[in-house]
Protein backbone atom coordinates (compact mmCIF):
# COMPACT_ATOMS: atom_id res chain seq x y z
CA UNK A 1 0.00 0.00 0.00
CA UNK A 2 1.34 3.40 -0.98
CA UNK A 3 0.89 6.38 1.31
CA UNK A 4 -1.29 9.07 -0.23
CA UNK A 5 -2.56 12.48 0.70
CA UNK A 6 -5.88 12.75 2.50
CA UNK A 7 -6.49 11.10 5.82
CA UNK A 8 -6.91 7.34 5.93
CA UNK A 9 -10.42 6.16 6.64
CA UNK A 10 -11.10 2.41 6.57
CA UNK A 11 -14.33 0.75 5.56
CA UNK A 12 -15.17 -1.91 8.15
CA UNK A 13 -17.27 -5.09 8.10
CA UNK A 14 -21.01 -4.77 8.62
CA UNK A 15 -22.62 -7.71 10.22
CA UNK A 16 -24.20 -10.00 10.52
CA UNK A 17 -25.90 -9.36 7.17
CA UNK A 18 -27.11 -11.48 4.30
CA UNK A 19 -24.74 -9.89 1.84
CA UNK A 20 -21.04 -9.40 2.72
CA UNK A 21 -19.90 -5.77 2.72
CA UNK A 22 -17.78 -3.05 4.28
CA UNK A 23 -19.07 0.37 5.28
CA UNK A 24 -17.83 3.73 6.54
CA UNK A 25 -19.09 3.76 10.10
CA UNK A 26 -17.85 7.33 10.45
CA UNK A 27 -20.23 8.53 7.72
CA UNK A 28 -23.10 6.66 9.37
CA UNK A 29 -22.38 8.24 12.74
CA UNK A 30 -21.51 11.78 11.57
CA UNK A 31 -23.95 12.18 8.68
CA UNK A 32 -26.53 9.36 8.91
CA UNK A 33 -25.38 8.21 5.47
CA UNK A 34 -24.91 4.66 4.23
CA UNK A 35 -21.64 4.35 2.31
CA UNK A 36 -19.97 1.07 1.53
CA UNK A 37 -18.88 -1.62 -0.86
CA UNK A 38 -19.80 -5.27 -1.29
CA UNK A 39 -17.17 -8.00 -0.96
CA UNK A 40 -16.39 -10.91 -3.23
CA UNK A 41 -17.63 -13.31 -0.53
CA UNK A 42 -18.45 -16.70 -1.99
CA UNK A 43 -18.45 -15.52 -5.57
CA UNK A 44 -20.78 -12.60 -4.92
CA UNK A 45 -20.11 -10.71 -8.15
CA UNK A 46 -22.64 -8.03 -9.03
CA UNK A 47 -21.27 -7.35 -12.51
CA UNK A 48 -24.25 -7.34 -14.87
CA UNK A 49 -22.18 -6.70 -17.98
CA UNK A 50 -19.80 -9.62 -17.58
CA UNK A 51 -19.46 -13.14 -18.94
CA UNK A 52 -21.72 -14.42 -16.19
CA UNK A 53 -25.36 -15.29 -16.75
CA UNK A 54 -27.43 -12.13 -16.20
CA UNK A 55 -30.20 -13.99 -14.37
CA UNK A 56 -27.70 -15.32 -11.84
CA UNK A 57 -26.25 -11.86 -11.26
CA UNK A 58 -29.72 -10.29 -10.96
CA UNK A 59 -30.62 -12.85 -8.28
CA UNK A 60 -27.58 -11.64 -6.30
CA UNK A 61 -28.58 -8.01 -6.83
CA UNK A 62 -31.99 -8.82 -5.39
CA UNK A 63 -30.36 -10.46 -2.36
CA UNK A 64 -28.14 -7.42 -1.91
CA UNK A 65 -31.05 -4.99 -2.17
CA UNK A 66 -33.17 -7.14 0.10
CA UNK A 67 -30.42 -6.82 2.70
CA UNK A 68 -30.72 -3.00 2.41
CA UNK A 69 -34.47 -2.95 3.07
CA UNK A 70 -36.33 -0.98 4.23
CA UNK A 71 -33.83 1.88 4.07
CA UNK A 72 -33.52 1.91 0.27
CA UNK A 73 -36.60 1.11 -1.81
CA UNK A 74 -35.02 2.76 -4.88
CA UNK A 75 -31.71 1.95 -6.56
CA UNK A 76 -29.87 3.52 -9.49
CA UNK A 77 -27.05 1.97 -11.47
CA UNK A 78 -25.40 2.60 -14.79
CA UNK A 79 -23.99 0.72 -17.72
CA UNK A 80 -20.59 2.29 -17.20
CA UNK A 81 -18.36 3.32 -20.10
CA UNK A 82 -15.34 4.90 -18.34
CA UNK A 83 -16.80 8.26 -19.26
CA UNK A 84 -17.52 11.36 -17.23
CA UNK A 85 -21.31 11.64 -17.40
CA UNK A 86 -22.92 12.19 -14.00
CA UNK A 87 -26.71 11.99 -13.86
CA UNK A 88 -28.89 13.77 -11.32
CA UNK A 89 -31.81 11.68 -10.08
CA UNK A 90 -35.04 13.10 -8.71
CA UNK A 91 -37.07 10.85 -6.39
CA UNK A 92 -38.99 8.13 -8.22
CA UNK A 93 -40.41 6.07 -5.39
CA UNK A 94 -39.48 2.39 -5.47
CA UNK A 95 -37.72 0.27 -8.07
CA UNK A 96 -34.70 0.19 -10.31
CA UNK A 97 -33.29 2.77 -12.65
CA UNK A 98 -30.55 1.62 -15.06
CA UNK A 99 -28.91 4.46 -16.96
CA UNK A 100 -26.93 3.79 -20.13
CA UNK A 101 -23.48 5.25 -20.57
CA UNK A 102 -23.34 6.84 -17.12
CA UNK A 103 -20.41 6.64 -14.69
CA UNK A 104 -21.73 8.83 -11.91
CA UNK A 105 -24.99 9.40 -10.07
CA UNK A 106 -26.21 12.17 -7.80
CA UNK A 107 -29.34 12.88 -5.80
CA UNK A 108 -30.81 14.64 -2.81
CA UNK A 109 -33.53 12.01 -2.40
CA UNK A 110 -33.61 9.86 0.70
CA UNK A 111 -34.33 6.17 0.22
CA UNK A 112 -32.41 6.09 -3.06
CA UNK A 113 -29.25 3.99 -3.20
CA UNK A 114 -26.68 5.25 -5.70
CA UNK A 115 -24.42 2.46 -6.97
CA UNK A 116 -21.40 1.94 -9.20
CA UNK A 117 -19.67 -1.35 -9.99
CA UNK A 118 -15.93 -1.57 -9.40
CA UNK A 119 -13.00 -3.99 -9.57
CA UNK A 120 -9.87 -1.82 -9.20
CA UNK A 121 -11.44 1.47 -10.38
CA UNK A 122 -11.99 3.93 -7.54
CA UNK A 123 -15.48 4.61 -6.18
CA UNK A 124 -15.58 8.29 -5.21
CA UNK A 125 -18.15 9.17 -2.55
CA UNK A 126 -19.24 12.81 -2.29
CA UNK A 127 -21.65 14.21 0.27
CA UNK A 128 -22.93 17.64 1.17
CA UNK A 129 -24.39 16.61 4.54
CA UNK A 130 -26.14 19.92 5.17
CA UNK A 131 -28.15 19.74 1.94
CA UNK A 132 -28.41 15.91 2.00
CA UNK A 133 -26.97 15.97 -1.54
CA UNK A 134 -24.88 13.01 -2.63
CA UNK A 135 -22.87 11.79 -5.58
CA UNK A 136 -21.10 8.53 -6.32
CA UNK A 137 -18.57 8.29 -9.14
CA UNK A 138 -16.80 5.45 -10.94
CA UNK A 139 -13.24 6.60 -11.58
CA UNK A 140 -10.72 4.52 -13.47
CA UNK A 141 -7.82 6.24 -15.20
CA UNK A 142 -10.05 7.47 -18.02
CA UNK A 143 -12.55 8.94 -15.59
CA UNK A 144 -9.81 10.54 -13.50
CA UNK A 145 -8.11 11.95 -16.61
CA UNK A 146 -11.48 13.19 -17.90
CA UNK A 147 -12.05 14.90 -14.53
CA UNK A 148 -15.23 13.10 -13.54
CA UNK A 149 -14.71 14.55 -10.05
CA UNK A 150 -15.17 18.04 -11.44
CA UNK A 151 -18.32 16.85 -13.23
CA UNK A 152 -19.68 15.46 -9.99
CA UNK A 153 -19.09 18.77 -8.22
CA UNK A 154 -20.72 20.65 -11.09
CA UNK A 155 -23.88 18.55 -10.86
CA UNK A 156 -24.03 19.02 -7.08
CA UNK A 157 -23.56 22.78 -7.47
CA UNK A 158 -26.18 23.16 -10.21
CA UNK A 159 -28.79 20.86 -8.70
CA UNK A 160 -28.32 21.36 -4.96
CA UNK A 161 -26.32 24.57 -4.58
CA UNK A 162 -23.36 22.77 -3.00
CA UNK A 163 -19.96 24.43 -2.95
CA UNK A 164 -16.74 22.38 -2.64
CA UNK A 165 -16.13 23.60 0.92
CA UNK A 166 -19.44 21.97 1.98
CA UNK A 167 -18.48 18.59 0.60
CA UNK A 168 -16.85 15.59 2.21
CA UNK A 169 -15.16 13.12 -0.09
CA UNK A 170 -13.97 9.55 0.26
CA UNK A 171 -11.90 7.57 -2.23
CA UNK A 172 -12.97 3.99 -1.63
CA UNK A 173 -11.68 0.48 -2.25
CA UNK A 174 -9.62 0.28 -5.44
CA UNK A 175 -6.22 -0.55 -6.82
CA UNK A 176 -3.18 0.87 -5.05
CA UNK A 177 -0.22 2.56 -6.70
CA UNK A 178 2.12 -0.39 -6.17
CA UNK A 179 -0.25 -2.71 -8.02
CA UNK A 180 -1.11 -0.31 -10.83
CA UNK A 181 1.63 -0.28 -13.43
CA UNK A 182 0.60 1.71 -16.48
CA UNK A 183 1.83 2.52 -19.97
CA UNK A 184 2.90 5.87 -21.40
CA UNK A 185 -0.61 6.69 -22.69
CA UNK A 186 -1.99 6.59 -19.15
CA UNK A 187 0.86 8.64 -17.74
CA UNK A 188 0.29 11.21 -20.46
CA UNK A 189 -3.48 11.31 -19.91
CA UNK A 190 -2.94 11.87 -16.20
CA UNK A 191 -0.19 14.46 -16.78
CA UNK A 192 2.33 12.35 -14.85
CA UNK A 193 6.02 12.72 -15.70
CA UNK A 194 7.28 10.16 -18.21
CA UNK A 195 10.56 8.29 -17.96
CA UNK A 196 10.50 7.67 -14.21
CA UNK A 197 7.73 6.18 -12.12
CA UNK A 198 5.37 4.04 -14.18
CA UNK A 199 2.99 3.26 -11.34
CA UNK A 200 -0.02 5.47 -10.69
CA UNK A 201 -1.98 5.84 -7.49
CA UNK A 202 -5.38 6.92 -8.77
CA UNK A 203 -6.56 7.85 -5.28
CA UNK A 204 -3.60 10.18 -4.88
CA UNK A 205 -4.42 11.86 -8.20
CA UNK A 206 -8.04 12.24 -7.07
CA UNK A 207 -6.91 13.79 -3.77
CA UNK A 208 -4.76 16.27 -5.72
CA UNK A 209 -7.73 17.17 -7.92
CA UNK A 210 -9.98 17.51 -4.88
CA UNK A 211 -7.54 19.90 -3.23
CA UNK A 212 -7.32 21.98 -6.39
CA UNK A 213 -11.12 22.06 -6.58
CA UNK A 214 -11.46 23.29 -2.99
CA UNK A 215 -12.69 20.19 -1.17
CA UNK A 216 -11.35 20.37 2.37
CA UNK A 217 -12.42 17.07 3.92
CA UNK A 218 -10.93 14.19 1.92
CA UNK A 219 -10.29 10.64 3.09
CA UNK A 220 -8.82 7.59 1.40
CA UNK A 221 -9.45 3.89 1.92
CA UNK A 222 -6.42 1.82 2.94
CA UNK A 223 -7.81 -1.23 1.10
CA UNK A 224 -6.41 -2.36 -2.24
CA UNK A 225 -8.58 -4.57 -4.47
CA UNK A 226 -5.53 -6.12 -6.10
CA UNK A 227 -3.43 -6.70 -2.93
CA UNK A 228 -6.34 -8.38 -1.13
CA UNK A 229 -7.95 -10.71 -3.63
CA UNK A 230 -9.44 -12.80 -0.86
CA UNK A 231 -11.88 -9.99 -0.09
CA UNK A 232 -12.12 -8.02 -3.32
CA UNK A 233 -12.51 -8.47 -7.05
CA UNK A 234 -9.61 -7.17 -9.14
CA UNK A 235 -9.75 -6.71 -12.89
CA UNK A 236 -5.98 -6.27 -13.07
CA UNK A 237 -4.96 -9.13 -10.77
CA UNK A 238 -7.36 -11.57 -12.46
CA UNK A 239 -6.33 -10.75 -16.02
CA UNK A 240 -9.77 -9.28 -16.66
CA UNK A 241 -11.78 -12.35 -15.63
CA UNK A 242 -12.97 -11.28 -12.20
CA UNK A 243 -16.42 -10.21 -11.07
CA UNK A 244 -17.53 -6.80 -9.82
CA UNK A 245 -18.20 -5.32 -6.42
CA UNK A 246 -20.87 -2.68 -5.89
CA UNK A 247 -20.00 0.58 -4.19
CA UNK A 248 -23.07 2.32 -2.80
CA UNK A 249 -24.10 5.58 -1.17
CA UNK A 250 -27.43 6.75 0.10
CA UNK A 251 -29.44 8.63 2.63
CA UNK A 252 -31.76 6.10 4.35
CA UNK A 253 -35.51 6.59 3.98
CA UNK A 254 -36.99 8.34 6.99
Ligand SMILES: [Zn+2]
Pocket residue numbers: 001175176177178179224225226227228
Ligand atom coordinates in the same frame (compact mmCIF):
# COMPACT_ATOMS: atom_id res chain seq x y z
ZN1 LIG B 1 -2.26 -3.16 -4.17
